Amino acid sequence: MDILSHATGLELVGFFNAGLNTLPIIPYTLPPGMELVELLTGGKVFFEQDGRRLTLGRGTIFWHIPGDSTIWDTPPEAPYKCAVFRFFVREKRRLMPRVSFWRGSDSSLEEFLKFSRSWFDNTPEDPRLFAWCAATLSAHASAPDCFGVRRDLLSHASPEDPFARLIAYIEKNPAASPDVDTLCRISGLSRNRLFKEFRLHFNMTPHACMTAKRVEKAKNLLGNTTMPIKEIAGACGFDNIEVFYRTFRKAAGVTPGEYRNACASYFFPDKNI
Numbered sequence: 056m057d058i059l060s061h062a063t064g065l066e067l068v069g070f071f072n073a074g075l076n077t078l079p080i081i082p083y084t085l086p087p088g089m090e091l092v093e094l095l096t097g098g099k100v101f102f103e104q105d106g107r108r109l110t111l112g113r114g115t116i117f118w119h120i121p122g123d124s125t126i127w128d129t130p131p132e133a134p135y136k137c138a139v140f141r142f143f144v145r146e147k148r149r150l151m152p153r154v155s156f157w158r159g160s161d162s163s164l165e166e167f168l169k170f171s172r173s174w175f176d177n178t179p180e181d182p183r184l185f186a187w188c189a190a191t192l193s194a195h196a197s198a199p200d201c202f203g204v205r206r207d208l209l210s211h212a213s214p215e216d217p218f219a220r221l222i223a224y225i226e227k228n229p230a231a232s233p234d235v236d237t238l239c240r241i242s243g244l245s246r247n248r249l250f251k252e253f254r255l256h257f258n259m260t261p262h263a264c265m266t267a268k269r270v271e272k273a274k275n276l277l278g279n280t281t282m283p284i285k286e287i288a289g290a291c292g293f294d295n296i297e298v299f300y301r302t303f304r305k306a307a308g309v310t311p312g313e314y315r316n317a318c319a320s321y322f323f324p325d326k327n328i
Contacts, residue, residue, distance in 0.1 A: 057150070057193070058150055058151070058189045058190065058192075058193040059186060059189055059190065061144055061145060061146075061148060061150055062090065062142040062143060062144050062145075062185070062189055063142075063143045063144065063145060064142065064143045064182075064185050065140065065141070065142055065143075065175075065179075065184060065185035065188055065189070066089075066141045066142065066143060067139060067140070067141035067175075068138070068139070068140055068171050068172055068174075068175035068179075068188070069138070069139045069141075070096075070136070070137070070138055070139065070172070071136065071137055071139060072134070072136045072278075073098065073129050073134035073135045073136065074098070074134035074136070074278075076134075080127040080129070081127065082124035082125050082126075082127045083124065083125045084122065084123070084124050085119050085120065085121045085122065085123055085124075085125075086121060087121045087147065088121070088143060088144060089121060089141060089142070089143065089144065090118065090119060090120050090121070090141075090142045090144045091118075091119045091125065091139065091140070091141050091142070092116060092117065092118050092119070092139070092140040092141075092142075092192050092196075093116075093117040093119070093125060093126055093137045093138075093139055094114075094115075094116050094117075094137055094138045094139075094140070094157070094164075094168075094192070095111065095112060095113050095114060095115040095116075095117075095135055095136070095137050096113060096136045096137055096138055096164075096168065096278075097112075097113055097135065097136040097274055097275060097278045098112070098113075098129060098130075098133045098134045098135035098136055098275060098278075099111065099112050099129060099130050099133040099135060100112075100115070100126045100128060100129055100135045101128040101129070101130070102117075102126060102128065102154065104153065104154055109154070111154070112271065113161075113164075113271065113274065114156050114157040114161075114164060115154065115155075115156055115157075116154070116155045116156060116157060116192065116195060116196050117137075117153065117154060118151040118152065118153060118154075118155070118192075118196055119153070120144075120147055120148070120149050121144075121147045122147070123153070133275050136278060138168050138171075138172075140171075140188055140192060142185075142189065150193070151193055151196040151197060152196060152197070155195065155196040155197070156195070157195050158195050159195070160308070161306060161307050161308060162307065162308025162309070165307070165308055165309065166308075167191060171184070171187075171188055174187075217242045217243045217244055218242060218244065218252045220241075220242060221238060221241055221242035221244070224241055225264070225265055225268050226268065229268055229269050229271075229272040229290075229291050229292060230269075230289070230290055230291055230292040231292065232265075232292055233265075235249065235261060238261055249261060266302060266306075267306065269291040269292050269293065269302075270291075270302065270303055270306045270307065272290070272291045273287055273288070273291045273299075273303060273311065274307070274314065276290065276291070277311055277314050277315040278314070278315065284296075284299075284311050284312065284315075287311070288311075299311070
């Protein structure tokens, strides 16, 4: 059975920003006849799966079926934001993994969110919208991870793992600009082993990984603070504002200002979730 045979309609396309919620977030348990997809667009979420505590970010897809609870556990320094898709379904049946990831580029994710929201705002009962959202989300949720990215690396790795220790350093120091020799010294890995580990876990070079982490930090600051863009650039390790704009646009498909405007326009009309 595929998702279009299992689901009968789309009830909601909404957006939620945990950073705007002054009260504790209470998980919502899905009732019979409903499935809900939460697609992280920013911030972080802690999530228990298979006895492991995972730390998950932008592009994570949570697919909840009746009886499941929505996400809620988020760090105060990086509250999560997500797009929400609520489907009517015929029966309780898990067709998609509980946790998966958007397989396309960051710009393709932005286009999907903008288009689905605009379509729902104008013609929410259009059956083509339901079919398109269901098919798109299920395609990404069920696709194999062809990039070989171990996204939960730090969630359960031993603190003695030298590579996990290095990534923890990069996560905590997004503005730092260590060269390869410094990374080797921090991790205790040889140069060849360092590059091998980055290819294995992230399918990219150390420099590309650090740039991606800086852009991710910039997205969190753009979406969750009112810091001037120039200050955000400096806080994320970009001394040159033009380099920051060029790097950010290449990674996100939009300028920092456009990204901030898109985040500011997120809404969430249903207070029951």
